Amino acid sequence: MSEIEEKIHAVGLVTEYNPFHDGHIYHIKRAKSITHADAVVAVMSGNFTQRGEPAILDKWQRAQAALENGVDLVVELPVFMAVQPAHRFADGALQLLNDLKVKDVVFGAEHPSWKFSDFVTAEKQFNETTFEKYNATYATQFNQQLVKLTGHSLVDPNDILAFSYYKANLENHYPIILHPIGRLGSQYHDQSITGTIASASAIRQAVNNHEDIRKVAPSRTVESLTGVERIPDWELLYPLLRNFLIQAPLSRLQQIYQMAEGLEYRYREAAEQELTFAGFIHHVKTKRYTYSRLLRVCLYAVMEITNGQMELAWKQPYLHVLGFTERGQEYLHQIKKKVQYPLLTKIGQDERESLIDLDYRAGKLYQMFTQVEQDVKHAPIIK
């Protein structure tokens, strides 16, 4: 490779931007200053988030805000990678960032000073049999063992993701340098806006309450959310989920990804009895599963994603470019002959029926909220 081809040094970010806010701008700036990168490449969840919820704005709107505020290239994290527990989410994101040839990945963590790689070593000593308790989530049981071995408690969501990035990077022998950084201002779980940096979750709450978000989000986000009466949520999708759970034969429910260990009976029973999604999710909740896990299974069900479809999808990763700046375009030019995975810009009938099938279907579901076509013939945003 010539020196010219290598001229742009990119830093990678794993993002949801749900929605894009000032904390993200801080993160982008810090990522560049720490790594001395020339370009910022963000892998971003599409229309559904890691927690299994519809995003507050569609992927194009969120990509637009990111490109206007420091990101140079936005690539979609496909729904089969995005709507997953932390370890698979992180695994998918690093897989794409590695193929996108980023040198560094910068991410927030509640405890950035921890040596997360030590936790990966510690995990190898875990006793697998103790994960079979049915009255505690996997994460809880995992953490009990980690505390014993390292003295550290891995319970904060960004710490868990940080650990997962280290694990994916080590196990796959990627050459990526990882940089955990501290988070500014509000914590992930904060539900209200207090300072000038708010959590995405607090901003979503504020939008639902028709509160002002101009102090904490850039103008593009504010504009996109102007006039939004009610942010996309599961209540609107519930009739679709409910109908599937009632009408489809049990044998079909049992083929749904992660609809295991009798969940199909709980889901069907709850669907038959509950007229609201709030009632439904409360009905299916047990100590064994987190709400996020249960929400993700709702999405797999309403999209009828089977074990087979999920397995096939992971075998065919791709890079769906949602948008780029001039710098991002130069970077794409630099890497385009080196990437292993198909680099998709415009989605035609072929991709829609093969590679991108699941994202296309997720987009059709998301259309329920916005009536806006998500994929077919949608060109990347050029900023």
Next chain:
Amino acid sequence: MSEIEEKIHAVGLVTEYNPFHDGHIYHIKRAKSITHADAVVAVMSGNFTQRGEPAILDKWQRAQAALENGVDLVVELPVFMAVQPAHRFADGALQLLNDLKVKDVVFGAEHPSWKFSDFVTAEKQFNETTFEKYNATYATQFNQQLVKLTGHSLVDPNDILAFSYYKANLENHYPIILHPIGRLGSQYHDQSITGTIASASAIRQAVNNHEDIRKVAPSRTVESLTGVERIPDWELLYPLLRNFLIQAPLSRLQQIYQMAEGLEYRYREAAEQELTFAGFIHHVKTKRYTYSRLLRVCLYAVMEITNGQMELAWKQPYLHVLGFTERGQEYLHQIKKKVQYPLLTKIGQDERESLIDLDYRAGKLYQMFTQVEQDVKHAPIIK
């Protein structure tokens, strides 16, 4: 059988009561006077009608109006019999009425003086190969042959049903005496209320237009429809249908009852492109199929009724009693040891998961409109 057991003579009616109106009262009175019957037994479509549409009121509301206005016993025509083309609808209805031991069946026809049994004889001489035109509906092609042989044109909906009753009665050797009678006032297709007898379709239109229906319907119907802003229609169910058509694999669509001859591709394509049901049904329409046929396939699809489920259902008929008067109860007592099919009054978990599965699921779908539970633990109406 003793004389006492035989004391009540019942006349059977095949009904939809969508909604129950004054024309139905006339029909009931005429049926009794022609046959000198002591009791009126109505087999009635449940929550979805023969045309594949959600009924304007649920089956319990419609049964209530019927029981208050001359009907003594209302038995549900199961969804797999009701949502069918005329010949299967008539076949199912007569099958139940025969098991219910009615002596006579009275029904309206546009041409009650025709000898419908002659048409059944004529049909046997039809040349089957001429039914393979793809640019005309089956009914049109059928009629072209009938005109040639008999000089009569079987195009009016109640004439077609009348023919179907004769055919079912003859072919199954039922001992039922059939009585076609003239229809009063408005015709089936009339869309506005003009006299004191209006068609059900005109009344539905009037309800949607918030017009007064007190002149043409009894108080129970008027009361049930008071405050109804918009009558149940396919638009509300469209997101469910659309999601199924997009998310389910084609192999699954192909298993849906009557989703044949490439309809699965048309349906999927239309679902992907159309955001409204009006747009969808227009998109799938061809000369080959009537709107009714296409609407029925919509219901089969949204309920995921497969060929296998349909076939199984027809092998297990049952008599689901929706309500009765004192006279109706006496009649039930008279026949209960003679009926061949299971006589269901209250639906428990067993029936819901076996026999009545499809009606139960249709009820859950109909719950989208009303939020009212339709079957489980619902006792018959006693008037």
